[in-house]
Each structure stands twice: as structure tokens, then as C-alpha cells.
Amino acid sequence: MASFALLASIPICGAHPGMADTFAEVRRAAAKEARADSKQLIGDLKTLADSKLTAIGKDIKAILLDQKDARSSVIDTSIPAGNVDSAACKADLCCVWKWISYEMTAKFNGTSGRCTKLARGAVRLGFHDAAVWSTSTSYGGADGSILLTDEFSRSDNNGLDAISNQMKTWYTKYKPYGVSMADLIQMGANIATVVCPLGPRIRSFVGRKDNAKAGPTGLLPAETDSADAIIKLFAAKTIDAHDLVALVGAHTTSQQHFVNTSRDGDPQDTTPGIWDVAFYPQTQKNPPPRVLKFRSDIKLSQDSRTVGEWNEFSGSNGQDHWNEDYAKAYTRLSLLGVNNINDLKECTKVLPAARNSFVSEDQKVLDMWLQGQFNQLNDMVDNAIMLTGLT
Template sequence: MNDLSKRIAQEDHPDDGDSPPVLIGDLKEGITTPVGQIIANILLKTESAQSQVTGYLPPLLGTDKCKKDTCCVWWYISAAMTLAFKGPSGRCNKNARQAIRLGFHDAGTWSQKLADSGQDYGGADGSIVLSGTEIHRAENNGLQDIIGKVKVWQKTFKVGMADLIQFAAIHAVVSCPLGPRTRVFVGRQDSSRAAPDGLLPDVNAKADDLIKLFEEKTISPHDLAALVGAHTTSQQFFVNKNRAGDPQDGTPGVWDTLFYNQTIGTGPLPKKVFRLPSDIVLAKDPRVKLEWDQFAGPNGQNHWNEDYAQAYTRLSLLGVNNINGMTECTKVLPGAQPSFKGALELLIDQ
């Protein structure tokens, strides 16, 4: 871990009012493996959720050596996703944007409150694809194309759908210039049982409702501020159909902090940028504003990248109850791209 990531990972935020982070899944019953300890450290914010470890050379796909190496097949999946997620200008494209959204929409359908009442299902289990019904929910409109792609990848590479969705979301982020290289853990259990409805955020919700919704997923306002920054690469198609395709900041193919500035009205705001009502109310809420302003300020990129990686690691493991048995495969990801020429150009790669 570099010094900056370590500082951010261990940074204390006494003014944000967040409760201390908690463990989730089977980690609550005990940490029994080295990987379980790593994930616990990330969840408790004592270890970086980013890694720049590269150099992995896999055995040939389909060989016995590859089959015995959990990460081998993921290297080949990573290669396929790199081709799918990069546009001709080097920015991340619509496939990447949809993959990020798909990861959120599968994992976000879990609640600690419901789990405590005996409904411990949903979350990062692949059910958004495998149930056959979740995709028809209104909040999942626009995900049909990327679901078609992950189905092909699953058929080709024969891996779990839950892992594939979360791997795609993490890969898509690092495919975007400036995006963090979030650590990858595989081994989730798939489920075809439809997740509980009503657990994804409403674009017109009040800040209180949004914060409560995420706190019931063990996600603090601090982490919510980081996660909502994924809108830096998003485009809206259904909130206002007259402005379908409009991005949420001026550089939707680059993972930069311009979203945080433009949502609160600082800096130039291109006419094409469409600000979501939920983003605007969160940015103003005192429980979120401190982090929001820090992400928007000088050196906000590194701070946000680490906070996002930590928060997304938590999100990507909601509803997962075999965390101790997972395997880290970060080494198969492409390298991060910490700079990008022409990053401020309003250009959307399709």
C-alpha cells in the first residue's frame, strides 16, 4: 500500500457523524482465513481497498493448470472486458457505464434490517440476471444490453454470475481513465431467487430517506458520498426522456471528480449535463457535505478513489455469507490509468 492510500484508508473523520464501520456476512461470526482478514481490514478501513499488483501470466485457458488456478479464467475474462469497455478515444464507453450500474443494482438489493428479520437474501448474488424477473423492474431499465453481454461471458467462461457482475463493475471502473484499481475477490454464491423489491434508491428521494436506505445496508453517509460519485460516468435515459443520454458531468468517459463540482454548481456547467435530484439533495446534506466538498477540492481525486474502493468493496459483498472462503484475484485486472490527455473534453464514447 502506498503512503497516500494508507493515510486515506486510516483517516479519521470525527466531524462526519458516521458510526464506526462494521463487519458483514460470515465475518461477523469470525475471521478464519487470510483473505477473510484482508476483507475485514478493508471493511474496517485499516487496509487499502486498492492494489497495483500486476504481472500475472496465466496458464493456457482450459488446461489442468488453469483449472487448478482460481484466478486463471478471470485473466481471460479481463482481456475480453478490456476490449468491451474501452472506446476509441481511450475513455470508458457505454458498456462500462452499464456494467458499473449493473454491479450496484445487483448488490444493492440487500438490507441488514431485513436480514435480521429472517430475510437474508438478495445482494451480490447474481439474481438480477438469474431470477428472470428483477430485470423487469422499472429501476433496472437500460441494463438489458449489458446483461446480454454477461450472459455470453458466463456461457463462454463458465464462472458464477454473482462474481461476474461484480468483477465487471470493478473492471469497468479501472477501464475509465483516473479510475481506482479496486481489489477483486471471487467466490460468491449464485441465487435465482428474486431479491426483495424497493431497496434501490429513488432519484427523487429526500436525503433523509437515501441516507437511511444505505445505512440499513451498513453503508455510512461518508461511504454513500463516495459511491454516488460513480455518476461521474453515467448518462440518464429515463428520468427525463426529453434529455435521454445526457451525462451527469461534463466528462462521462473519465473517472474524475468533476461530478462533485458540477453537482453543487462550482465550475462551468455544460448545458448537456443533467443533474439528478437525488445527487443535489445529498450534496447539500450536512452528513454528506463534508466528504462531498473534500472530493470536489484540491487533491480530491486520490481521496475519492480510495474511499470509493473501500465503499464499493463493502457494497459488492452485501448478502455474501462465505467471505472467508473467497479468493483475491486483483492481479488479473488491467493497470490503472492515473492521467489522461484531453480528460476535460466533453466526449462520449459509445
Template sequence: MRTNGQCNNISRAAIRYAFHDAAAYSSKTTFYLPAAGGADGSLLLSSTEINRKDHDGLRDYHSVLKSKFNQYKAAGYPIGAADLIQVAGAVGVLACPGGRTGIVMVGRQDTTQAAPDGLLPQAFGPGSDHNTILQLFVDKGFSARDLAALLGAHTTSIANFQASNGIPAGTPQDSTSGLWDVNYYNETYYPPAGIGRFDSDINLSANMSRTAVGYQFKSFVGLPAQWGASFASAYNFLSLLGVPRSVKSTMQDCTTVVNAAFPS
């Protein structure tokens, strides 16, 4: 997951894939077992979910992860798809120098049922405005500060499927896309040459009212420790979206094992 000491496209895909599996959740959807969307492995196990447009750019990684999952199962390892997705995402973060994920838990329940559609944020067009995205995340249980912190993962983002929105393939969202740092926050406001910005990020960062995302977004400019702590907390919450309380009580902490992949 590292190339020349920096995180690479496999790391980026692992982070994004973990987000997409977990974030397809809303407290407003009907609950169904074993989860309710959320971190339930459906992105890997469903035959249809990965084909949604939201997941453009993730299908190659999906094939790699599915192959790994099948290998582990064939070898007799009692590993779940949901856990594999989230552990891989956490390792992807740690592969980026400066990365921090907080507590990593395992013991989720899997489902082959596709998650509800329409629950992931849109980078451009309808649904990319501040209020729509903030409400989408409030319905998942996040605050404006949580959302601002999660957006910081775009520090390693490289856009490959936004040419129709004016961003050429291979364009990063900050000038140090191989590092886990806070350059993204300031560069969203003052983009240097060669940086691409999503409309959603511009819209979220621009709203400076005290209850808005932009107020929190700006608070992370130049402050990696504050962002790191907020991101770790929000990312841990994200990784458990949709997991029933009865299941959470039986989960196990594997943070030490995950951190050993890329010791700080």
C-alpha cells in the same frame, strides 16, 4: 470497454449492473441462503428481477452478460454469476482512466431467487430525499461518507431514461464522462451547460450538517486521492453485501488479475 482512450457505455453499464445486483440488500430483510439479496447473481439469474423499472437501461447489457456467462459455463469454466457481475463492474471502473476499485474478491454463491424489491435508491420523486436515501444505505452498512464516495461513480454516468424528469437522453452528469475524476462533485453544485443532475444527488449534496452526506460530498471537491481511497473501500464493501461470513472466509483475491485488464 474503452473507446478512444475513455470508458464507454459498456463500462457504464457494467458498473451500474454490479451496483444494482449488490445493493438490493438490507440488514432489515429476512436472511435466506445463499445470500440475502446483495451480491448473489440474482439480477443475472432470476427471470424477473431485470424487468423492474430500477433496471431500465440495463437490459441490453444483461443480454450480453448472460450470453457470456452461458459461454463460460458451456466451456467448463467454474465461474459464478455473482462473481462475473462484480468482476465486470470492477473492470468497468478500471476502463475509465483514473479508475480505482481496491480489492476484488471471488467465490460468492449464486441464487436464482429475485432480490427483495424497493432496496435501490430513487433518483427522482418519492424516496429521492436525503434522509430516505441515507437511511437506505445505513441499513446496508454504509456511512454517510461511504455513500458520498459511491455517488462519485456518477462521474461517468450518462442519463438515457430521465426525459420525463427534464433530462434529455444522452445527458452526462459531469463534463468528463469518459474519465474517472472528481469533476462530478463540484459540477453537482455548479453545473455547466449540458450537464444533468438527479434530484437525489442535489438533495444529498445540499445537506451540510456534520452527520449528513453533503458534508462528506463537499470534502471530495478537487481531491481525487481522497475520493479514490474512500470509493475503493466503499465499493469493496458493496461488492460483498449479503455474502455470509462463512463464504467470505473462503473467497479468493483476484485483484491482480482484474488490474491487468487496464494497467495504470
């Protein structure tokens, strides 16, 4: 750590051309090492000795400590062993999840190639189930309670009706095959993320236990919150300011419906339904008129504890950097309140392949919509429907 710290302190003024990039990488490595030193373990991993860890437990521990990438390209492209109720399918833990992945992918992918309102809702639902937890609570977290109790009726969850109804339908269908609501929600969030163009393919684990008790209140951020309040709120979830910046980047795909009802359907950057980094620089600047910037995001983009990473994600290598950091941060979030992490199993192989490049074929019409024209297209954009040929 000392060598990194020494190099990171060297000024770059007057340096040889190209050295600025080198020093930037050194500073980033030093910052990463410093963060790793402060990472906290969660759940049963806090107390289990390394000798007691399963292979999955070791991998998750390494991800939580920022020592291992949370992304994976491992994919099973074969046809499922059999129908979901067949003996062959029941013999493979991930077979049922492959059938679920097929259904989710179809619902989450729009005709434009962008991800749909249901996909974006699935990501938000994953956040809202898992984030109702803190180090001072003895329950809550990624336990399915958002859809198994009256927790869903809280105003925090406005706008999640469509994905919640769909998730309940899937739960009714697949619960007989051992699928928990907690896993269904988090698998849905990860499948939705990779279905969104440019999104990371996050390692996905199953085996969470459901909880029929509603989670604690007051643990989700509000759009009006200060940066300080949000940073402290997430710190109590073992999520530091760096990872918080990565997590809020999910707003790059979104279109709001309740923050400002007079602007129903307005996006948070110019690329709704695409998992890119346009959100970061546009939150700091003046995007087209239809883009609605959340006040909490603006505050985070300016705070001294978060602006550095915000600018990193806005940079030339921002996409891969963000995807890497988001995958780790979301893995942590998706395991909050889970006390059997060491017993989880991995079914990442059922996720669809990542799309590492994407061009919207209807960009011309989309740009006109972003300038405030064609309000009648709001629902079509929200549902990721191809707009080509409408002018």
C-alpha cells in the same frame, strides 16, 4: 481518539499560513477514526473469531473496518498458462478470470480512451445486484439474481439491457469453468472501474454463490428521493453517509437515458467516461447546458450529513481521496449478502493497470457537444468513440 478530537476543535483563524491545511488533515483523520469505530462487519465475518479467519478474511475485515486500503497495484502481466479449457489453466484459479478480463477490457475501452457505455453499465449492474439487500432481509445482495431471475424486469433496471445481454453471453461461455454470475457481475464492475481513466484498481475477490431467487423489492434509491430517504436506505445496508457520497460519485462517468427521456444521452458532468471528481463541484454549481444533474444528487450535495465529504472530494486532493474511499465503499457493497466471505479467493492480479492521468484528445469537439451542439454525436460519446476530426 481524544488527542485527535482536541486538535480538531482548535480554530484556525489567525493561524500561521499553511496551518489551515494541517488542521484540515487533522480533522479528516479524527473524522476517519470516528467512522472506523462505527463500521459494521457483514456476512460470516460478523461471527467468526479472528483465529478462524483466512488471510483473505483478515484483509477483507480490515477493509470493512476502514483499517486497510482496498486498492492494489499487484498485476500479472504474463500470458495465461493456457487456453481456458487446458489443464494448466484449470490448475490456476485466476486463469479463467484473466481470459474474462481480456474480453471485458476490450469491450469497456473506447477508441477515445474513455470507458464505454458497456463499462458504465457494468458498474451500475454491480450496484443493482448487490444493493438489493438490507440488514432486515434474509436474502438478496451480490448473488447474481438480477440476471438469473425476473428481477431484471423491474423498472429500477431500465437501461441495463446491453450490459445484461453481454454478461449473459460471458456467463454461458465461462460457467462451465466454475464462474458464478455473482462473481462475473462484480468482477465486471471492478474491471470497468479501472478501465475508466483515473479509476481505482479495487481488490477483487471470487467465490460468491449464485441465487435463483429474485432479491427483495424497494431497496434501490430513486432519482426523486430525498437525501434523508437515501441516507437511511443505505444505512440499512451498513453503508454510512460518508461512503454513500463516495459511491454516488460513480455518476461522474454516466450518461442518463431514462431519468429525462427528452434529454437522452446527457451526462451527469462534463467528463462522461472518465472517473474523475468533476461530478462533485459541478453538481453544486452551474455546469454546461448538456449536463443533467440528478435531483437526488443535488439534495445529497446540500445535506448537512453529506456536504462535508462532498466538498472534500471537490478539493485539490479530491481524486486520490475519492478513489481510496470509493474502493472501500464498493468492496463493502460488493459483499452484501455474501455469507462465505472468509472462503473467498483473490484474483486482483488479472485486472488491467490503472491509468492515473488522462487527457481527451477530442476535448474541443466534446466541449462543443457539452454546450448543446451536435446532437448527432450523442451515441458516439456514449460509446466513447474518438470525436477528433469531426468539425
